[in-house]
Amino acid sequence: MSDTLLVMKYGGTNMQDARAIRHSATLAARSIQEGSRVVVVVSAMAGVTNQLLQIADAAQAGDIARANDEIAAMRTRHFTAAQELGAAPDSDTVRELREMHETLRQAVYGVYLLRELTPRSRDLIVAFGERLSAPLMKLALEQLGQRAHHLTGGEAGIVTDTHFGNARPLPGTYGRIKDRLSGLLGAGVTPVVSGFMGETEKGAITTLGRGGTDFSATIIGKALSATEVWGWKDVDGVMSADPRVVKDARNIDVLSYGEVMELAYFGAKVLHPLAVTPLQDSGIPLRLKNSSDPDFAGTLVQAEPRDEAGHPVKAVTAIRNVSIINVSGAGVLGIPEVIASVFDAIARENVTLLMVSQSSSMSNVSLAVQTVDAERTLNALRAGVSLELQVEQQDNVAVLAIVGSGMRGQKGVSARLFTALAAQDVNILMISQGSSELNISVAVEAAHVDDATRSVHAAFSLGTAVSAG
Ligand SMILES: Nc1ncnc2c1ncn2[C@@H]1O[C@H](COP(=O)(O)OP(=O)(O)O)[C@@H](O)[C@H]1O
Numbered sequence: 257m258s259d260t261l262l263v264m265k266y267g268g269t270n271m272q273d274a275r276a277i278r279h280s281a282t283l284a285a286r287s288i289q290e291g292s293r294v295v296v297v298v299s300a301m302a303g304v305t306n307q308l309l310q311i312a313d314a315a316q317a318g319d320i321a322r323a324n325d326e327i328a329a330m331r332t333r334h335f336t337a338a339q340e341l342g343a344a345p346d347s348d349t350v351r352e353l354r355e356m357h358e359t360l361r362q363a364v365y366g367v368y369l370l371r372e373l374t375p376r377s378r379d380l381i382v383a384f385g386e387r388l389s390a391p392l393m394k395l396a397l398e399q400l401g402q403r404a405h406h407l408t409g410g411e412a413g414i415v416t417d418t419h420f421g422n423a424r425p426l427p428g429t430y431g432r433i434k435d436r437l438s439g440l441l442g443a444g445v446t447p448v449v450s451g452f453m454g455e456t457e458k459g460a461i462t463t464l465g466r467g468g469t470d471f472s473a474t475i476i477g478k479a480l481s482a483t484e485v486w487g488w489k490d491v492d493g494v495m496s497a498d499p500r501v502v503k504d505a506r507n508i509d510v511l512s513y514g515e516v517m518e519l520a521y522f523g524a525k526v527l528h529p530l531a532v533t534p535l536q537d538s539g540i541p542l543r544l545k546n547s548s549d550p551d552f553a554g555t556l557v558q559a560e561p562r563d564e565a566g567h568p569v570k571a572v573t574a575i576r577n578v579s580i581i582n583v584s585g586a587g588v589l590g591i592p593e594v595i596a597s598v599f600d601a602i603a604r605e606n607v608t609l610l611m612v613s614q615s616s617s618m619s620n621v622s623l624a625v626q627t628v629d630a631e632r633t634l635n636a637l638r639a640g641v642s643l644e645l646q647v648e649q650q651d652n653v654a655v656l657a658i659v660g661s662g663m664r665g666q667k668g669v670s671a672r673l674f675t676a677l678a679a680q681d682v683n684i685l686m687i688s689q690g691s692s693e694l695n696i697s698v699a700v701e702a703a704h705v706d707d708a709t710r711s712v713h714a715a716f717s718l719g720t721a722v723s724a725g
């Protein structure tokens with residue numbers, strides 16, 4: 257028997273119904289039969305996380321009828337999947353699903369009574385998606401003759417700070433996960449962990465940010481010193497562009513941790529931006545694989561970049577729904593205290609800045625933020641900075657980025673980017689290049705971002721040999 261330990265993550269698409277869950281379980285069972293120990297980490301069924309957020313909002317708004325209708329529809333979906341996976345009406349799986357839905361209903365009713373939805377109660381509600389899919393995966397594995405046991409993120413040892421909605425693992429989490437899961441693995445039982453969620457030291461449920469199941473899987477991978485972490489996807493791996501936008505996007509064989517982080521940060525939906533951080537110290541590889549083509553190697557994410565001569569850029573990506581906040585005030589922005597007050601005000605609101613640029617005349621600072629954060633940013637700036645500064649918001653912006661370690665020290669990369677944008681008549685609103693030279697990003701009008709992405713993809717020949725290093 258090999259001593260391989262794999263952590264396998266299944267996203268919403270791979271958990272969307274009984275058929276997908278059965279197929280996902282087959283992929284895990286195959287590795288177990290080949291002698292690997294496997295930890296399975298599951299997301300909510302596709303669409304369920306958004307549905308839970310809507311349920312929570314409806315309850316807060318006083319529309320309990322709508323919230324209950326949605327819960328009932330969700331319950332039908334989970335029970336149908338359980339039944340199609342072979343659960344008897346009096347089985348443990350059906351009982352567990354019923355109990356969880358009842359607790360969910362009560363939590364939602366509490367929000368309705370209080371007409372108050374705190375980040376803490378939102379996390380409690382939204383994590384039910386992952387809690388409900390774990391028993392279904394356990395059942396599917398058992399139907400394939402495997403022994404399995406399902407656990408919430410907290411039960412698996414994931415302990416986080418109290419940053420509800422965007423929680424981060426505490427250092428103690430790694431030892432705790434090892435304690436909780438090693439016994440099961442040693443006894444030949446496959447742990448099935450609900451992704452996306454953890455809990456605080458006091459036991460309150462937290463979530464790790466949207467797409468956080470990738471992060472759960474790599475946290476567990478680090479804790480168990482896994483051989484590899486595998487993220488099963490509905491695409492071949494990380495591609496040279498979003499395949500929904502660029503038809504000839506192609507798979508990238510090898511990416512470094514740094515490159516994949518930049519890509520995820522700049523909008524490639526394929527991975528949570530922090531997912532590789534737990535793997536960086538140990539060098540544990542992350543592999544993204546297509547569940548429809550399991551023998552294809554997919555994308556290997558590892559410490560070292562692999563560059564190919566003539567291809568400084570590996571991928572182009574975009575963040576949509578961005579706003580630019582322009583802060584201007586001739587004469588005052590050059591004063592260090594004034595600029596510090598701008599960033600202090602933003603830091604207090606915990607807003608993520610996607611791009612920052614300052615004009616050399618020091619009369620203007622432009623900040624790109626997600627549009628959902630724009631109003632908060634604007635209010636914080638109006639309240640927290642000098643009255644002499646004017647603050648304005650521009651919506652309908654997107655940030656396009658090119659990523660690749662090969663652009664380090666290479667001349668002419670920006671020129672190629674700007675020529676490709678000019679060819680599409682795209683007006684550039686902001687430009688930024690990180691000092692790591694792993695990316696160059698530009699803010700453009702949202703209406704042009706898809707054409708711009710296709711044009712840049714073609715200009716860097718990303719549809720041909722990107723990575724065959
Ligand atoms: N550069 C990219 N490479 C691969 N997929 C991408 C990229 N950019 C965006 N995507 C989109 O990300 C999707 C996969 O992410 P997601 O659905 O969140 O995965 P999961 O199966 O883990 O839920 C793909 O279907 C694809 O359309």
Ligand SMILES: N[C@@H](CC(=O)OP(=O)(O)O)C(=O)O
Binds near residue numbers: 300465
């Ligand atoms: N269900 C959560 C967490 C997650 O990671 O989902 P997925 O693996 O389907 O992207 C979300 O939608 O954000």
